[in-house]
Each structure stands twice: as structure tokens, then as C-alpha cells.
Amino acid sequence: MYLHATDKVLKDDNLLALFDIPKILWPRLRLSWQRRRHHMITGRMDFCMDERGLKVYEYNADSASCHTEAGLILERWAEQGYKGNGFNPAEGLINELAGAWKHSRARPFVHIMQDKDIEENYHAQFMEQALHQAGFETRILRGLDELGWDAAGQLIDGEGRLVNCVWKTWAWETAFDQIREVSDREFAAVPIRTGHPQNEVRLIDVLLRPEVLVFEPLWTVIPGNKAILPILWSLFPHHRYLLDTDFTVNDELVKTGYAVKPIAGRCGSNIDLVSHHEEVLDKTSGKFAEQKNIYQQLWCLPKVDGKYIQVCTFTVGGNYGGTCLRGDESLVIKKESDIEPLIVVKK
8 A cells, every 4th residue: 555655646746746855856755666676674653553453554665673672682581481381573673674685786885874863773784684694795884984085986984995895774754854954945966975085974965875785775764754644634535444544633633533644754752643533642852843743533542551652564575574573651652762561462
């Protein structure tokens, strides 16, 4: 459904405009979509699951996380601390990732690009393990400080190695912000810098360089943007897995209550949960307050042993890759929310 909606958006300028993506990138977005085969490694879908059924909240198609916790930490717990008749539903995640890399169009050497964040350190190392298992050489780049230019103006790392294939933990939206900061006017071309030795390397100079192959690809910003949710609802109204979502608070949302979410928000920031009595049930702050919002039917997480529990499933190479649980004492799952132990019991 998400891919069908993505295709519809990329064929319609009026729909694409709803995503607030710099217009200079629209041709690249469409080209990225045309080349999508074997060019996406992994994402994560967030669900609510209880006695009412299963509902999808969103699809983190670009720069999803929680792989290390599900595929490594909980797997170690399941191996050493759990003695029952069951298994970790993400036990094969590392193998699935390695398989996706083997079938990808990645070049033999992959630079793993991450921000200087502790969580991203182990996320990068987990993906590096999958790449090594798939037979690739790698180097982790923490920040952009060691990147520069060679005499021919090509992008190189601190060891002088050409950078032409990257997997990133950064969100594409960070690169979009850099484009917005350069100028508000229309560009004749994407404003990436040339390889002059005095030019500092920015994120857009890497991710938007034509010769650099990037995972996850540019087109993933469409299904990963919450502006896709009203379009999904319009294409598949009243589908049992979807929640009514709109760009305004419609009459049905007033009746059910609704969640207010910024279209490119992350980590549970700037979300309001409003009941059908117009009571604010929960509210988070963050840096996305200036973004456009969507309004999604209120569908609160179930509370289990004092925590609200969300089901997260990983997509790997377009297929199911594993499941984990996230929990929080508040109704909104955030960056600091816990990863909960999960075992699937065999009967």
C-alpha cells in the first residue's frame, strides 16, 4: 500500500507539493524511484496491536533504528537468559540484512555515515557487521570532519579513499534543511559544492552528489513522510490496518479524537493526542513545531504492566525482517523509550 501511494505521489505535482520537499529535488526523487529495484535495505513500521486489531501508525522508511537492540541485544538475552519454549522474532535480522546487501547494487566499499551520537555508534556497528557478513569492505565516518577533496576534486575520506557508496544514519530531511538554509530562491541546480580544497564538506555535498550511491535511497522520504498517511487513507479508505488521517481536522476525527503529528517529525517529537472531548491526553515538545501537521485518528497504545506498548516490525529488502516492542509510561513513544523483551512462544 505504501509503495502504491508513493507511486501516485511521484506522478502528481500537486500531491508531491504536500511533502514540503525542495522542488529542485523533484526530478532526482522521480529518478530514484525509477531505479528502486535492489536499492533499499531496511525500514521499520510502527503499529498498535491489541484486542481491537492491528493499526499502522507510520513507516520509518528512511534512517530507521532499533535494529541493534532487536537483532543483537535481545537475541543475546534470548540465548542466555530465556529458558522457555519460544524464540526472538528478530533472531534472523542480521542474516536478512546481509542478504539484502548481497542483492543490492552497492559498490564493494561502503562508507557508513553517522552523526556523533552514542546510539548511532552501535547502530552503525551493527550495520557494519551485516555488510562484512555480505562480503563488503567498510569504514565508519562519525560526522563529516575527516571528509575532504583530492586534487581532482573528488570526495575522499581521511585515508584518501574515494567516497562513492554510503549507508547513512542521517535522515534525508537534514540534507533538505541544508538546501533550505542556502537560499529560498529557485536553484538552477542542486547547490552542492565543488571539490575546492578550502570548501568544507557538508552533508548535501555527499548525499546529493550524483556519483555517490546512497542507502537508504532518496525516494524513501515519500513513504517515510507522514503526508503519505492521508493519501493512503484516500486510496484505501476504511482499510482494516489504516487509521483515518487528513490534512485538517475533519468531522470524523472530531468524533474519534486525533493525534497531531508534524509531517517530517521524528522520535515522537511535537505530537499532541487529543480526545473526542477536546482534552489533550499527551503532548511532546521538540524541534518540528514549524512543520505542517497531519491529523490521525486517535488510537491509543495498549497498557501492559504499567507501560504503553508499541509493536515495531522491520522491513529488509522489501520483506519481513523481524519484530521488537517499544514501551513507555506515557502514551507517546519517544527516542528514549525502552525496548522491551519479546519472545514468540511456540505451541
